[in-house]
Amino acid sequence: MTPPSPLSRLDLNLLVLLLGAAILWFVPAGMKSYGIYVISFWLVMSIAAMGLNLTLGYAGLKSLAQAAFLGIGAYTTALMTAKGGIAGPVWSWPLAFLASGALTFLAGILLGFPALRVKFHYLAFVTLAFATLMFLIFRNEQWLTGGVYGFPNIPRPTLFGVKLLNDLAFFRFLLVVTLALSVAMWWLLRSPWGRAFMALRENPLRAASLGVNLRSYTLLAFAIGAGYGGFAGALYAPMVEFIDPAPFAISASFVLLLTVVVGGQGYFLGPFLGAAFSYVLPEMLRVTGGYYLLVYAALVLALLLVSPQGLLGLVEKLRERRRVKAAQAMRDASKVMLEARP
Amino acid sequence: MTLTKRSLMLATVALAASLGAAAAQDAVKIVGVVELSGAGATAGTNYKNGAQLAVDEINAAGGILGKKIEFVVYDTQTNPGNTRAAVQRGVDEGAFAIFGPVFSGPIGASMQIAQKAGVPQIVGGEAAGLTKQGVTTLFRTSLNQADAMPKLANYFKDAVKASSVAVVWVNNDFGKGGRDAIIPELQKRGIKIAADIATESGQADFAADAIKVKNANADAVFVYLNEEESARFLRAIKQQGYDKPIVGETTLLGAKVIELAGAAAEGAKGHVGLSVDAPVAGFAEFGKKFQAKFNYKSDHNGIKGYSGMYMLKSVVEKTGKFDKEAFLKAAHGAVIKVKDVPGILIDSKWDDNGDVDRESFLAEVKGGKQVITGTLPPVNKF
Numbered sequence: 001m002t003p004p005s006p007l008s009r010l011d012l013n014l015l016v017l018l019l020g021a022a023i024l025w026f027v028p029a030g031m032k033s034y035g036i037y038v039i040s041f042w043l044v045m046s047i048a049a050m051g052l053n054l055t056l057g058y059a060g061l062k063s064l065a066q067a068a069f070l071g072i073g074a075y076t077t078a079l080m081t082a083k084g085g086i087a088g089p090v091w092s093w094p095l096a097f098l099a100s101g102a103l104t105f106l107a108g109i110l111l112g113f114p115a116l117r118v119k120f121h122y123l124a125f126v127t128l129a130f131a132t133l134m135f136l137i138f139r140n141e142q143w144l145t146g147g148v149y150g151f152p153n154i155p156r157p158t159l160f161g162v163k164l165l166n167d168l169a170f171f172r173f174l175l176v177v178t179l180a181l182s183v184a185m186w187w188l189l190r191s192p193w194g195r196a197f198m199a200l201r202e203n204p205l206r207a208a209s210l211g212v213n214l215r216s217y218t219l220l221a222f223a224i225g226a227g228y229g230g231f232a233g234a235l236y237a238p239m240v241e242f243i244d245p246a247p248f249a250i251s252a253s254f255v256l257l258l259t260v261v262v263g264g265q266g267y268f269l270g271p272f273l274g275a276a277f278s279y280v281l282p283e284m285l286r287v288t289g290g291y292y293l294l295v296y297a298a299l300v301l302a303l304l305l306v307s308p309q310g311l312l313g314l315v316e317k318l319r320e321r322r323r324v325k326a327a328q329a330m331r332d333a334s335k336v337m338l339e340a341r342p
Numbered sequence: 343m344t345l346t347k348r349s350l351m352l353a354t355v356a357l358a359a360s361l362g363a364a365a366a367q368d369a370v371k372i373v374g375v376v377e378l379s380g381a382g383a384t385a386g387t388n389y390k391n392g393a394q395l396a397v398d399e400i401n402a403a404g405g406i407l408g409k410k411i412e413f414v415v416y417d418t419q420t421n422p423g424n425t426r427a428a429v430q431r432g433v434d435e436g437a438f439a440i441f442g443p444v445f446s447g448p449i450g451a452s453m454q455i456a457q458k459a460g461v462p463q464i465v466g467g468e469a470a471g472l473t474k475q476g477v478t479t480l481f482r483t484s485l486n487q488a489d490a491m492p493k494l495a496n497y498f499k500d501a502v503k504a505s506s507v508a509v510v511w512v513n514n515d516f517g518k519g520g521r522d523a524i525i526p527e528l529q530k531r532g533i534k535i536a537a538d539i540a541t542e543s544g545q546a547d548f549a550a551d552a553i554k555v556k557n558a559n560a561d562a563v564f565v566y567l568n569e570e571e572s573a574r575f576l577r578a579i580k581q582q583g584y585d586k587p588i589v590g591e592t593t594l595l596g597a598k599v600i601e602l603a604g605a606a607a608e609g610a611k612g613h614v615g616l617s618v619d620a621p622v623a624g625f626a627e628f629g630k631k632f633q634a635k636f637n638y639k640s641d642h643n644g645i646k647g648y649s650g651m652y653m654l655k656s657v658v659e660k661t662g663k664f665d666k667e668a669f670l671k672a673a674h675g676a677v678i679k680v681k682d683v684p685g686i687l688i689d690s691k692w693d694d695n696g697d698v699d700r701e702s703f704l705a706e707v708k709g710g711k712q713v714i715t716g717t718l719p720p721v722n723k724f
Contacts, residue, residue: 150447152475244451
């Protein structure tokens, strides 16, 4: 029995992605604004988690700054689109979206430099310092960011002459952007670059001996992961229409880290599952009344005790167990045949 | 499962559903969107409990215009994004009004949703900026900082007789708003700012800040922090042997602060908008009822929730129908007096911005209790 080739599994990923997007296009038609808001939020945080999944899950770099990148993207977009925008209602948002991605990509490269010198928890500290610094900038530079009072009246993007004020229209727009970014990520991971990232995680020494340039690939992993954070921020700002420093604080970076771990780091679909766990499940658990955060915390604990590899790791584990069982059954059967032979 | 069992269950479910529907028909839904966890939990829980007390009383007395109030509360975790989702949910569920939140940041993030839907939102926030943005659905239950701070600045000048003041504030929208409002008012009265000290929301150790205040050598210190932080600061500054006047606004003299700070709260004084210890008969009676029901002492947020619910009832009854548009029209400019609506607790007027005006009090902590030392008139007489 040959193990499934990584290629076929990735193709399954793409299939799930496309099918999921098609279903999601129609799902919220009957939903009210609250439901649409929750799944919109889920998509945005999935993008941010996808970026972190690349840095953490594929390249093995522990970053605690993803919410800071989200914040850079959100504030960049807010500044570029509010009050009429820098290029009118039509072009301001697309420009802001690209600028958010580019700016966070650059920030990722800058942050990636120390990442080359330190590893593991030291790297986590470096990113933690960066996240703190960004939070203080968001909060204290009131002339630029609005400080603790927040940044109000961030407009929704305009598409084909229509401002996406309608929640359903904005959700579908989000869905298309999310799909595009996911397909780009899927392509990246299948490309030689993606394999180099994985080689980097599994065994840096061997990767180097195979000709992978450690420095540039570490930088690239960090920068692309950060760029996805920026893209998510560019969507977050017009979704909420108001930002203040709180959602980009260090605790938010921890939640994003949890999202990737819970979903299953290094699995392509992990961030989507993880984001559903981190951002949608607490909303659903509200039926338990005052205990909902307690129930949620217990669920996280239980999951990570049972499967440290996250939700998709759990699926993999079950599949592996079945495979072992099948193999054992086969061995038992052949043994009987051997013994039965005279 | 056998067929009979299943049909029995189905019947039960159907019955329960129809009963629920029947109950919903003569009820009016009011959704509380409140900080029950996170940094605002103390304030939010008091606000919710105050509102709940009022709802229970109103329902026991037959409801509003014959309809019972169905009061549902959603936690915001003191997070603007979650608050927005919760307000949206309330609007989707057809709430007649949204009750909360209490912290100003989450109010700023969510008030546009209520505005868009035309749903009245009765909040506990004090930040000055909230009512300056042309939102027509927002109503405060406590004084605007911009109204409270001039009163406090006068107190510094006339009662404390300070010529320099150290200002300690919490770096969130509430604290920053208060700081930005008090400093020009003090300077206008010729009082020097000896130190301007920002602290963090949720900060645990205030020793460094206390030393800074002590070294500033001002005639008094103004403390503008949320409840828990106020208590921690009081303990820290008393450890430094500070003996100058410690002055605050509402939060510093709250019941929770006195409970947490213990002896360190002794002698703290200042201005309070609402207090169960104020020499107003309604407040005292409310305080007793609250204590009996929830087994702890309400702070000003409890009064806000309670009187806010009665404000809603009074305005709805004035319009004679459950009509949001009519409510908004009638609530702007509404004057509600205790002799007509005892639940309002203190004569109050709401202006066209949704700001509330009423009497307020000067208080001091003596013998582990808040003691009212004076009464200040409303900003504009009504």
